[in-house]
Amino acid sequence: MNDIISLMKEHRSIRSYAPDPVTDEQLTAILSAAQAASTSSNIQAYSVIGVRGEEKRRRLAELTGHQKHVEQAPLFLVWCADLNRLQSAVGGAMETEEPEFELPSNMEAFIMATVDCALAAQNAAIAAESLALGVVYIGGIRNRPQEVSELLQLPKLVYPVFGMCVGTPTQAPDVRPRLPLPVVYHEEAYSEAGFKEGIEAYDAVMAEYYAQRTGGGRASVWSTEMAARFRLKNLRPHMRDFLLSQGFRLD
Amino acid sequence: MNDIISLMKEHRSIRSYAPDPVTDEQLTAILSAAQAASTSSNIQAYSVIGVRGEEKRRRLAELTGHQKHVEQAPLFLVWCADLNRLQSAVGGAMETEEPEFELPSNMEAFIMATVDCALAAQNAAIAAESLALGVVYIGGIRNRPQEVSELLQLPKLVYPVFGMCVGTPTQAPDVRPRLPLPVVYHEEAYSEAGFKEGIEAYDAVMAEYYAQRTGGGRASVWSTEMAARFRLKNLRPHMRDFLLSQGFRLD
Incomplete structure (x- = not known):
């Protein structure tokens, strides 16, 4: 274990933010880390739209299912899969022009x-x-993807995969427990042995987690939540x- | 900037490994960091198959396009998208049994x-x-996914997304340059302004990178590589x- 692994294990999604802006320096550091990630054969097939404008954040909050933190966070990043830039690059690069x-x-x-x-x-x-900022992924960006694409002027061959709120946290929720490792990690081959016991054990852990978070108001377990x-x-x-x-042809 | 961002910016894919095993302690730390990542509504819809057996690594090297590092690395992780475990959990969780x-x-x-x-x-x-280990993602796991799935006994609703070699590096390749940030990051809305100049500038950087890596033997640029x-x-x-x-229905 080290500081980096500790930081990752401390991750919790933040849904309440201070108004303090994310500085350009912070944003540049965040994006340069993003660019350093592995990419399939260096195709770098993604784009990021950074939204700071209030009106647009308000609209995105509506389009993602009225999530107030989307409006509240000073920076909203829309992460897009992007084959359009590759298409531009490839269109004119061969000696035989086609x-x-x-x-x-x-x-x-895809x-x-x-x-x-x-x-x-x-x-x-x-x-x-x-950098002591908080984030939360917003899958709700796929609720109304056509309207999001129009708002952000996404061309063909680009789609919004998820959004991400970024800002200074004003809450410190508990870290959410995860499934027992043996249910997720398999040695040498996939095995469902232990699935039932593992899921039951996790349900028990999550029952306590839900109860604690709601002051005893919410009785549920993981598998019930998933079923719902x-x-x-x-x-x-x-x-x-x-x-x-x-x-996208998707064929 | 800080140590964590520096580490990420130092990423380079490693394709040559010492035989030293990845210890169980290291593996547990790696997997616990993995589990701490965000997951859509806590569905945790992935599984990891860890392959250490030599014979299986050899076979996976064949199936991924004869990549010798897949055989050489002491640990090969196969990262799978997994809706099967959710199906198991959801199948029996509601009061109305269906x-x-x-x-x-x-x-x-999907x-x-x-x-x-x-x-x-x-x-x-x-x-x-x-932890001073090196990694490389192996998209080649999708070359012959049916055979990989049989080898790893993947059930329906599970597919191998990519592999990952893990081990002690015996090489230190240069960090590969990335596209200029303005080509990847867009403020407020997607914009292709600057695409042409950005890609040309990157082609020039990559021409030098390819030449250096091959002792001048390889003349190419990014857009040509992508076109090829x-x-x-x-x-x-x-x-x-x-x-x-x-x-997967994919509908």
Whole structure:
């Protein structure tokens, strides 16, 4: 164990921020850490939109499910998978000019761009936390991705993967427990042995966690929360059509 | 700037390893850092397969395009997006028992699991580097994903997103330069202004980088490398069919 691992293990999502701005120096440090992350064959298939303007943050808060911290945080980063820049770079680079060459935006390219984006974002999150800032990922950016794309003028072959609030925390929530390691880590091959016991043990831990966080008001366990999430609604059923309309072929 | 950001900015992929094993203590530290990463609504939709066995590493080296470091590194982690464990947890958790309930494995769930996997892996990569170990991501795990899945006994609703070699480095390659920040970071809205100049500037930097790494033997630039990569072959065209066969609906 060391300071870096300790910092990562102290991660908690922050949903309440002071108005203090994230300075340009901090932002540059965060983004340079992001750029240093691994990228598939150096394709660097992601872009980041930084939103500081109040009006736009307010609109993004609406579009992400009325999350007040999206409006409150002084900086909102929208992390996008981006095949558009590659398309620009590749369009004119070969000796045989083929201006209509289309980058194959198949499932593989979609995965590469999505993963590139996530790796960079996670470096940014850690960099921000190392600067005593707080962050929270906002998957709600995919609630209304068409309107987000229009607001941020995203071209074809770019999609918003998640948002990220960044700012000075005004809360210090408990670190949320995770599944027991043997349920997540498998030696030599995938094994479901121990799944049932591991999930039951985690449910017991989470029952206490939920009760503590709500002063005893909320009785639930992890598997019930997950069931509610996945059984009661079809999560963002528009994503495939949205991606196709953004020019991703996904074939 | 601080030690943590410096460490991230020092990242370089390691493709040559000493035989020294990664200790259980190191592995536990790496995996606990991974688990601390953000996860979409705490779904924790990923699994990690750790491969130390020589015979299996040799086979994985073959399956990932004969990458010798996959065989050489003492530890190979296969990072998987995993909706199977959620399916197990959700299958029996509601009061109304519906044993045939199928987790909706649409594009949205696919994105959530893939992103969860990548965020955890990037924490692991940084944790490993903080322990003076080296890593390299192996996208080649998607070259022959069906065979990888059989070898690692991956059930339906689990797919290998990437591999990761971990071990003690026996090389110290230069840090690879990245695109100029203004090409990647956009203020308030996406803008292609400056793309052309930024890519040209990066091509010039990379020309020098390639020449240095090869003792002047390789004349290339980034956009040419990207063109070669995307124009000359259709990248992993099997991925969509593979994912469908793994039980992902992707609708």
